[in-house]
Each structure stands twice: as C-alpha cells, then as structure tokens.
Amino acid sequence: MTNPLVRRIGLALAAPALAAVFAVVVSAIVLELSGSNSIDTFGTILSNGFQLETFVDTLNRATPLFLAGVAAAIGFRMNLFNIGVEGQYILAAFAAAVVGAELNRFALPGFLHTLAIVATAMFVGAVWAGLSGLLKVTRGINEVISTIMLNFVATGGIVAALLPKVITDPTAPNQGTETIAERAWLPDLNGVAEVVTREIGRGRELTGVFLIAVVVAIAYHVGVNRTVFGFDLRSSGMNPFAAFAGGVQPKKMVFLSMVLSGVVAGLVGMPEILSDNHAYDQGFVQGLGFGGIAIALLGRNSALGMTFAALLFGFLDSSSAVLQVQASASAEIVRIMQATFLLAAVVAFEFVNRIRQRDEVARASAATETPNGPTPSIEGASA
Amino acid sequence: MSWFTNLPSWARWSLAAAVGMFVLTVVQRVSGTDLLTEEGTAQAMLRWSIPILLAGLGGLYSERAGIVNIGLEGMMILGTWFGAWGALNWGPWGGLAAGLVGGALGGLLHAVATVSFGVDQIISGVGINILAPALTRFLSERVFSGEAGGSVSQSPRVDGFGNFTVPGLADFLGTIRDQEIFWISDVAGFSRGFVAEMSWFTLIGLLTVPLSGWLLWKTRVGLRMRICGENPNAGESLGVNIYGHKYLGVIISGGLSGLAGAFIVLELAGLYRGGQTLGRGFIGLAALVFGNWRAIGVLAGSLVFSYPFGLSLVDFNAESSGGATRALLLVIAIALAGVMVWAQRSGKRGDAILAGLFAAIALVWYLGTETAAAWLPNTMPYALVLIVLLFASQRLRGPRTAGLPYRRGET
Numbered sequence: 001m002t003n004p005l006v007r008r009i010g011l012a013l014a015a016p017a018l019a020a021v022f023a024v025v026v027s028a029i030v031l032e033l034s035g036s037n038s039i040d041t042f043g044t045i046l047s048n049g050f051q052l053e054t055f056v057d058t059l060n061r062a063t064p065l066f067l068a069g070v071a072a073a074i075g076f077r078m079n080l081f082n083i084g085v086e087g088q089y090i091l092a093a094f095a096a097a098v099v100g101a102e103l104n105r106f107a108l109p110g111f112l113h114t115l116a117i118v119a120t121a122m123f124v125g126a127v128w129a130g131l132s133g134l135l136k137v138t139r140g141i142n143e144v145i146s147t148i149m150l151n152f153v154a155t156g157g158i159v160a161a162l163l164p165k166v167i168t169d170p171t172a173p174n175q176g177t178e179t180i181a182e183r184a185w186l187p188d189l190n191g192v193a194e195v196v197t198r199e200i201g202r203g204r205e206l207t208g209v210f211l212i213a214v215v216v217a218i219a220y221h222v223g224v225n226r227t228v229f230g231f232d233l234r235s236s237g238m239n240p241f242a243a244f245a246g247g248v249q250p251k252k253m254v255f256l257s258m259v260l261s262g263v264v265a266g267l268v269g270m271p272e273i274l275s276d277n278h279a280y281d282q283g284f285v286q287g288l289g290f291g292g293i294a295i296a297l298l299g300r301n302s303a304l305g306m307t308f309a310a311l312l313f314g315f316l317d318s319s320s321a322v323l324q325v326q327a328s329a330s331a332e333i334v335r336i337m338q339a340t341f342l343l344a345a346v347v348a349f350e351f352v353n354r355i356r357q358r359d360e361v362a363r364a365s366a367a368t369e370t371p372n373g374p375t376p377s378i379e380g381a382s383a
Numbered sequence: 384m385s386w387f388t389n390l391p392s393w394a395r396w397s398l399a400a401a402v403g404m405f406v407l408t409v410v411q412r413v414s415g416t417d418l419l420t421e422e423g424t425a426q427a428m429l430r431w432s433i434p435i436l437l438a439g440l441g442g443l444y445s446e447r448a449g450i451v452n453i454g455l456e457g458m459m460i461l462g463t464w465f466g467a468w469g470a471l472n473w474g475p476w477g478g479l480a481a482g483l484v485g486g487a488l489g490g491l492l493h494a495v496a497t498v499s500f501g502v503d504q505i506i507s508g509v510g511i512n513i514l515a516p517a518l519t520r521f522l523s524e525r526v527f528s529g530e531a532g533g534s535v536s537q538s539p540r541v542d543g544f545g546n547f548t549v550p551g552l553a554d555f556l557g558t559i560r561d562q563e564i565f566w567i568s569d570v571a572g573f574s575r576g577f578v579a580e581m582s583w584f585t586l587i588g589l590l591t592v593p594l595s596g597w598l599l600w601k602t603r604v605g606l607r608m609r610i611c612g613e614n615p616n617a618g619e620s621l622g623v624n625i626y627g628h629k630y631l632g633v634i635i636s637g638g639l640s641g642l643a644g645a646f647i648v649l650e651l652a653g654l655y656r657g658g659q660t661l662g663r664g665f666i667g668l669a670a671l672v673f674g675n676w677r678a679i680g681v682l683a684g685s686l687v688f689s690y691p692f693g694l695s696l697v698d699f700n701a702e703s704s705g706g707a708t709r710a711l712l713l714v715i716a717i718a719l720a721g722v723m724v725w726a727q728r729s730g731k732r733g734d735a736i737l738a739g740l741f742a743a744i745a746l747v748w749y750l751g752t753e754t755a756a757a758w759l760p761n762t763m764p765y766a767l768v769l770i771v772l773l774f775a776s777q778r779l780r781g782p783r784t785a786g787l788p789y790r791r792g793e794t
Contacts (some may be wrong), residue, residue, distance in 0.1 A: 030521070034521075034525045035525075081505050083453070083505075083509070135769075135772075135773070139772070139773055139776050140776055140777070141769075141772045141773070141776050144451075144453065144505060145668065145669065145672060145768070145772065146769065146772070148665050148668070148669075149665075149669065149765040149766075149768050149769050150765075150769070152662055152665070152762065152765040153762055153765050153766055153769070156758060156761045156762050156765070157758060157759075157761075157762035157765070157766070160758040160761075160762075161756060161758050290509065290512065290513060291513075293509050294509070294510075294513060297506055297509075297510075330521055330524045330525065332517055332520045332521035332524055332535075333521065335513075335516075335517030335520070335521070336514070336517050336518060336521055338513070338517070339510065339513045339514035339517050339518075340514070342510050342513060342514075343492070343496065343507070343510040343511075343514060346496070346502045346503075346506050346507065346510060347496055347500045347502055350500050350501050350502050351500060354501075
C-alpha cells in the first residue's frame with residue numbers, strides 16, 4: 001500500500017468488489033433463511049451463464065438498461081436528477097409506435113420508416129424531459145418533483161387517454177397499436193454474432209438496437225470527456241459557481257442536459273418497438289427508467305462502468321427467468337441481489353471516496369510541511 | 384390581503400375550505416350534478432387521503448431533519464407487506480404495528496446510508512424504492528403463497544378496523560343537510576362525511592396531524608430535529624446531537640410511511656397486493672411541497688389531491704359516468720381565473736397570462752365535453768401539483784439544508 005498508484009487502483013476496484021461480495025452474502029443468507037439451497041441456486045445461475053443463448057439474452061436485456069443509464073447519467077453529471085426517464089421512454093415509445101403504425105399506409109423505403117420511428121421517439125423524449133428543464137430554469141421547480149409528477153401524467157394520463165383511440169382490435173387480450181410493417185423492423189444481429197460463435201438457438205435474436213447503444217456509448221464517452229459541452233457539463237456538476245465564473249450559463253446547461261437526457265431516454269423503448277413487439281400495447285415493458293438510474297449509479301456515470309453494470313443486471317435478469325423455470329429458488333432473489341448490490345455499492349463508493357480524500361489531505365499536508373523536500377506530485381492532487 | 388396572512392393557519396385553511404365549498408356548490412348547480420358536495424364523496428376523499436397524509440407527514444419529519452426522502456414509496460410498500468402479515472397473525476392492531484415497524488426499518492436503512500455514510504439522499508431513496516418491491520415480492524412468495532387465497536403477488540384477506548359515527552353531531556349535520564339550504568346544507572352534508580362511519584384507523588391518521596405539529600414545533604426534540612434541516616452546524620455548536628436527531632426524523636418518516644402502507648392494506652384493499660401503493664408515496668411528497676412543509680398544510684394537500692379520486696369513486700358507476708368529474712374542470716377553471724386576477728394585482732403579468740391560458744383550456748374542455756374520461760381523476764393530483772408549483776414555487780420554502788450532505792466538523 002506504499003505505492004500510491006497501486007493504492008488508488010486498489011481503492012477504485014475495492015468498492016464494486018466489496019459490494020458484490022456483500023450482495024452475494026446477503027442473498028445467500030436470505031436464500032438459506034427461506035429454505036433454499038444457496039449453493040445450488042448460485043450454481044444454476046453460473047452454469048446458465050456459460051451458454052451462448054444466455055449471453056445473447058443478456059445483451060438484449062442490457063441494451064435498454066444501458067440506454068436508460070446513459071439518459072440518467074447525462075443529468076447526474078451535473079447534479080441534475082432526471083427521475084423521469086421512466087415516463088419519458090414510455091411516452092416516447094408510445095408516440096413512436098403510433099407514428100410507425102401510421103406510416104404503414106405510405107409507400108416508404110424501410111430505412112426512412114425506421115428513421116421516422118427513432119426520430120419521433122427521440123423528439124418526444126426530448127420534449128417531455130425538456131419540460132422539466134424549462135420548469136426548473138424559468139420557475140425554479142425542483143426537477144426531482146417535476147419529473148416524478150410528469151411520469152404519472154405521461155403514463156396514467158396521456159398514454160391512458162390516447163391508447164384507446166389507436167387500438168385496432170378491441171377484442172384482443174393485449175390491446176395495442178397496429179403492428180409496424182416489417183420493412184421498418186431492425187434486422188437482428190445473429191448473422192454478425194455467428195461469425196465468431198456457433199449458431200444461436202432457442203429462437204434468440206440479438207436486437208439491432210444493440211448497435212444504436214454502442215453508438216450512444218461512444219458518443220456519450222467522447223461528448224462528456226472530449227468536447228466543450230462535456231467540459232461545461234462536468235464543471236457545472238462539480239462546482240456550479242466556478243463554472244459560472246468561467247462563462248458557463250447555468251440555465252442553458254440545465255435545459256440542454258435535460259433535453260439530451262430525454263433524447264437518449266426516448267431510445268430506451270426501441271428494442272421493444274423495432275425488434276420485439278413492433279407495437280405499443282398494454283403490457284409494454286415498464287421499470288427500465290428506474291433500472292437505468294441504478295445502472296448510472298453503479299457505473300459511476302462512465303460509459304465503461306455503465307456497460308459493465310448493464311451487462312451484470314442484464315445477466316441477472318436473464319438468470320431470473322431460468323430460476324423461474326427450474327423453480328429451485330424464488331426468482332425474486334435476483335431482484336433482491338440487484339437492489340442489495342446497488343445500495344451496497346453506493347455506500348462503498350462513498351466510503352472509498354472518503355479514504356481518497358483523507359489520502360489527499362495527508363499528501364497535501366506532507367507536501368506543505370516539508371517545503372525543502374521533494375516536489376509533491378501534481379498527479380496526486382488531481383485525483 | 385394582510386388580514387388573511389395574519390390569521391392563524393387553521394383559520395386560513397378553514398376560510399379557504401369555506402370558499403372552496405361555495406365554488407363547488409355553485410358549480411354543481413350549474414353542471415346539474417349533486418355529487419361534488421355529497422357525503423359519500425367526502426367519505427371517499429377522507430379514506431383515500433389518509434395514505435397520502437401519512438406519507439406526506441413522513442416526508443415532513445425527514446425533510447425537517449434535513450434528509451430528502453424519495454424512498455417514501457418504498458417504505459410504504461414495506462408497510463403494506465408487513466401490515467398484511469401482522470394483521471394475519473395478530474389482527475388489525477398487529478397489522479398497524481407491523482406496518483409501522485416495517486416502514487421504520489426502511490427508514491433506518493435510509494438513515495444509515497445518508498446520515499452515517501453520506502450517500503446522496505436521492506440515490507439512497509431510489510435504491511430503497513427498487514429494493515422494497517423486490518423484498519416484499521420475495522417475502523410473499525415465501526410466506527403468503529402457501530396460504531389459502533395467497534400467492535406470490537397477494538396475501539389472504541385481512542380484516543380492518545371497525546367504523547364509528549360521532550353521535551349527535553352526525554344527526555345534527557344530517558338534519559341541516561336535509562333542509563336543502565343553498566351552500567349551508569352542502570357544507571353540512573360534506574362535513575358529515577368526516578364524522579359518520581369513519582374508521583378508527585382514519586381517526587388515528589388524522590390525529591397524527593396535530594401530534595406532528597405539536598412535536599415538531601412545540602417540543603425540544605422537535606426544535607432539535609428542525610435545526611438539523613435549517614442549520615446543522617449551528618445546532619452542533621450548541622451541543623445538539625445532529626446525527627441522532629437526523630436518524631430519529633428519518634426513522635419516524637419511515638414509520639409513518641409504513642403506517643400509510645398498513646392503512647392501504649387494512650382499510651382500502653383488504654389484502655396485500657403487489658404494486659398496490661400506486662405512487663402514493665410520491666403524491667405524499669407532493670402534498671408536503673403543496674403544504675409548504677407544515678403539518679396542517681400536508682393535511683390540506685392530501686385532501687385536495689384525493690378529492691378527484693374520491694369523487695371518481697362515486698362518479699364512475701352504474702348511474703353516473705364522469706359527469707361530476709367533468710364539473711371539476713369548471714372548478715379548476717375558476718380557481719385558475721382567481722390566480723390570474725391575483726397575479727395581475729401583484730404585478731406579475733407573465734403569471735397572469737399563463738393562468739388565464741390554463742383557465743381558458745380548462746373552460747373549453749368543460750364546455751366541449753359531456754362527461755370526463757376515467758383517466759382524468761387519476762392524473763389530476765399530479766397535474767395539480769405541477770400547476771401549484773408553477774404559480775407558487777416562489778412562495779414555498781422548505782428546510783434550508785434538506786438534500787445536502789452533512790458531515791460533523793465540515794462547513
């Protein structure tokens with residue numbers, strides 16, 4: 001622990017590792033207390049994990065989670081809590097499904113049809129999130145409250161009001177919009193994946209939205225770390241007063257980052273619309289927005305971290321389905337594991353952060369107490 | 384308007400309620416319905432307001448102690464499961480106590496994360512909101528699915544508390560109501576909903592309002608909790624145990640949210656069912672903001688927010704289908720017109736134009752429809768919160784340091 005670099009890397013890895021161990025221990029205790037065999041359960045989860053189909057399933061589940069994570073992270077980067085990713089993506093997916101179904105009647109090339117659907121989703125997500133941004137900028141309304149309220153207005157109000165008007169078959173058990181024409185569907189990526197793997201079985205199809213997620217990941221990483229906007233965003237988050245003094249307009253930043261967050265949130269429902277169901281119905285997938293917040297927290301708002309977090313949660317979700325089939329343990333244990341991991345991780349991050357700050361104070365005081373000693377390393381001060 | 388602001392808060396709210404009743408009376412004469420001031424509406428409103436009230440009061444304790452509690456919803460969910468479990472084993476009182484404890488455990492978790500470890504308060508709250516439904520679903524799979532009528536998502540039926548009617552007063556109000564005097568009979572009939580066939584649990588819920596007001600503003604421990612939310616460093620310098628009082632506030636907050644969950648199980652649903660809280664924790668949070676972080680304000684907020692829903696319970700059935708809910712649009716239009724006049728007189732042109740625009744939309748909506756859609760009452764509370772915040776956010780002031788992390792010795 002004498003080498004500061006080793007210590008810093010160790011600290012960075014310690015938090016997630018500690019959290020993972022804690023989550024596993026807690027879930028094991030819960031499993032044993034409720035009369036299941038924890039070793040068997042974890043064994044099932046792991047052995048399932050080594051199958052190609054599980055991997056594809058994991059990627060499919062991780063894709064929307066990752067997108068929702070990026071949407072939340074854009075806000076988090078400047079201490080803006082967009083709790084409304086949930087409402088934004090549901091409203092966006094609904095609008096996209098309606099537009100997609102309407103466009104069935106026109107002779108369009110397939111890619112234009114797809115593009116119109118994606119653009120609608122991004123636009124609606126941006127408008128709904130931008131509304132919260134506008135309320136904050138013009139009226140000082142806390143975005144946590146306004147996004148929560150707008151979630152309910154979107155799902156319980158707008159979608160509930162408009163869905164009956166676009167339902168095609170009122171006798172169907174799961175009523176929804178008209179199915180989007182096949183030309184607009186995104187092709188699955190099985191062919192690409194099978195270049196390096198064996199044939200993917202069990203009807204699993206790797207969603208084409210995965211590619212969109214990769215593009216978003218790169219754009220997010222470059223945008224936040226390598227552009228002026230990203231610099232303004234991060235500096236507003238770290239010290240809004242310093243950022244303001246440096247010429248960053250706080251109101252503009254709040255509004256823009258909410259809009260961008262909404263743009264990405266709009267994409268969250270796309271796997272469902274473009275690859276899975278091709279329609280919005282009453283059973284449309286919910287809860288991805290809150291899942292995305294978890295991903296952003298676990299991944300510490302970095303593209304790489306969120307990728308790992310989304311893959312982990314996607315994998316656990318996919319295990320939950322297996323546990324359900326095998327009935328060896330309650331599938332809900334997976335959710336408990338996720339939530340425990342999340343809570344343990346945020347506590348561990350905070351804890352490690354404090355050790356880091358203490359290190360820094362120690363380094364700074366050591367450097368100032370011995371003015372004739374070796375020059376303090378600048379690298380350490382920027383950590 | 385200085386005479387109005389000089390009144391004590393109970394008098395201000397009572398006056399507002401009387402004016403509100405007058406508007407309701409006039410509107411329902413115009414719209415040809417009598418449900419707006421009906422006793423059944425008041426009863427339903429009161430019953431459905433209690434979970435919102437308890438959650439809002441929970442938020443009050445927590446935020447007054449300087450900790451924002453987005454996890455109210457999760458703690459309420461814990462309260463629903465523990466409430467049902469307690470009620471199955473030990474009857475209604477057991478359910479009440481178990482719900483309280485279950486919610487308080489959630490509060491304890493939030494306190495450990497935010498106070499001891501300094502985790503961001505929103506983040507911890509979101510985590511609890513994710514954990515709670517998972518935990519309760521797991522628990523009901525283990526505990527309830529073996530029992531008759533139970534499954535992974537619901538518990539067997541449980542019994543609630545009994546009802547009572549205030550003797551004398553209820554009859555008296557009933558007599559006045561039957562005289563059919565304009566406004567006075569309406570007020571009497573509506574008020575009768577507050578004294579007739581009320582559940583004991585509802586009474587307990589209502590009693591927490593004066594209790595909380597007294598505890599937070601008239602006792603030493605309340606003062607100490609409030610200083611945690613206003614200026615913890617000053618409190619620390621006076622020797623107040625800031626961490627301890629923050630813990631207390633957040634645990635009480637969880638306990639009240641748990642009580643709200645137990646109320647839903649015992650009095651509203653008669654069983655535990657996954658997802659039955661329907662975001663009421665968040666409406667409680669909204670009631671807290673609406674009520675300007677005051678106990679009686681939270682009560683007013685929860686009654687206003689549950690009114691559309693209470694009305695919809697008597698309005699959407701075999702005889703009626705949304706006529707009275709439609710009339711509510713006229714009430715909103717009138718209220719917004721009032722806001723417009725008030726904003727104009729205080730020299731806020733922008734506010735006046737905005738309020739006028741919204742009033743016009745509500746009026747057109749009212750005139751253009753015969754009945755309201757079933758989704759409208761469910762959305763109204765949320766839209767109402769946004770409208771209130773839109774025009775009053777400058778006048779509302781929460782605890783100064785709520786949401787900010789506090790470390791002993793760091794300023």
